[in-house]
Amino acid sequence: MDGEDFIKHREIIFDPIHPDCDQSKTAAMRLADVEGVVNVQVISPEALGISYDLSRVSLMQIESALEHAGFHLSNKLIHKLRRALYYYTEDTQRANAGCPRGESNCTRQVFIQRYRQI
Numbered sequence: 001m002d003g004e005d006f007i008k009h010r011e012i013i014f015d016p017i018h019p020d021c022d023q024s025k026t027a028a029m030r031l032a033d034v035e036g037v038v039n040v041q042v043i044s045p046e047a048l049g050i051s052y053d054l055s056r057v058s059l060m061q062i063e064s065a066l067e068h069a070g071f072h073l074s075n076k077l078i079h080k081l082r083r084a085l086y087y088y089t090e091d092t093q094r095a096n097a098g099c100p101r102g103e104s105n106c107t108r109q110v111f112i113q114r115y116r117q118i
Helices: 023-031 059-068 077-097 106-117
Strands: 007-013 037-044 047-053
Touching: 007 059, 007 077, 023 037, 023 047, 023 059, 047 059, 059 077
Parallel strands: none
Antiparallel strands: 007 047, 037 047
16 A cells, blocks of 8 residues: 555535534544544635545545534535545545455544543
């Protein structure tokens, strides 16, 4: 596995209709210490730039953890299609590299971080 091929740079777009007007900032604070996340950058109140190591965590796992934590991702068609394409290509790349499929500790880390903040 070439390390550079496994570092992914993505944008996570949130739904602007949410009680937290700045979901991206809140999400960035929660994701900063998650294992496998290399960099998190707030682009706008609804957009978050994230870099992560695909061999340790996938976009699907990150977004799933965010949704479980109460964040609302954008449901616009373009964002749904983009997510589906990323999920498929990342799952295929991980399978071809022999990465185990299943639950990572990403979800657990997000919830642990949330309880620490409370």
